[in-house]
Amino acid sequence: MSGKLRTFxxxxxxxxxxDQLAKLAIERRVxxxxxxxxxxxxxxxxxxxxxxxxxxxFTSASEEWRLLGFAVVSLVAALVIASLYRRLAPGxxxxxxxxxxxxxxxxxxxxDRAMRGEVVDYLHFRLWGGYDWPDFNLADTxxxxxxxxxxxxLLSEEAVARAGRAQGEAVSDAERD
Numbered sequence: 142m143s144g145k146l147r148t149f150x151x152x153x154x155x156x157x158x159x160d161q162l163a164k165l166a167i168e169r170r171v172x173x174x175x176x177x178x179x180x181x182x183x184x185x186x187x188x189x190x191x192x193x194x195x196x197x198x199f200t201s202a203s204e205e206w207r208l209l210g211f212a213v214v215s216l217v218a219a220l221v222i223a224s225l226y227r228r229l230a231p232g233x234x235x236x237x238x239x240x241x242x243x244x245x246x247x248x249x250x251x252x253d254r255a256m257r258g259e260v261v262d263y264l265h266f267r268l269w270g271g272y273d274w275p276d277f278n279l280a281d282t283x284x285x286x287x288x289x290x291x292x293x294x295l296l297s298e299e300a301v302a303r304a305g306r307a308q309g310e311a312v313s314d315a316e317r318d
Contacts, residue, residue, distance in 0.1 A: 145229050145237035152241035160249040160279040167263040176265060185265040189276045192259040204258055215251040219244065236294060242287030249280035 171177060171188040178185050192207060222244045229236050253260040262276035 143231040145226070145231055145233050148234040149226065149237040149241045152238045153245050156242055156245035156279075156283050157249050160246070160283070161252065163263065163279055164253065164261040167261060171263070183267055185267070187263055187265045187276050189262050190257075190259040191262050191276070208254055208258070211251060211254050215247055218247045236291065239287045239290040239294070242283040242290075246280040246283035246287065249283075250278075253280075 167186065167188050171186055173188050173190075176185045176187045192204070222240050226237065226240050250260050260278065260280075262278050262281075264278060264282075265276045266274045268274055
């Protein structure tokens with residue numbers, strides 16, 4: 142088994158159950174609609190439901206259309222992840238981990254939609270100035286962290302490639318002189 146596959150599977154096998162178990166614990170221990178302070182005035186555990194997408198998008202669509210739409214989005218995400226994964230070098234553990242985080246988050250939220258008709262959100266932050274960030278869950282966090290890490294990785298690879306090209310051009314110019 143290659144390093145990238147081990148990393149992908151381990152990340153998936155940790156992240157997916159972590160979010161599902163957290164949702165189960167919240168459903169069993171936190172009353173629906175409750176907000177329990179963990180770090181008062183900053184971080185709370187909540188129990189809310191989101192029938193839509195991020196920030197409550199598409200909540201007015203019928204349940205059937207939402208589920209169909211999210212199934213299509215999840216399938217497309219899985220295909221994109223599989224395509225990117227196949228292109229990775231056998232030892233590319235970092236990118237493999239980032240892709241697995243995105244996949245685990247997307248799949249965990251899809252499980253919620255398929256089983257409950259909506260996503261269980263349980264993390265709430267009150268930021269500076271009393272701004273309340275919309276409730277979210279670990280799956281959302283996995284997706285955001287995975288995408289952000291991929292973007293940083295792609296930008297750093299591009300910077301290295303540009304530096305290499307610039308150095309090659311400088312050597313080429315020096316050879317002509």
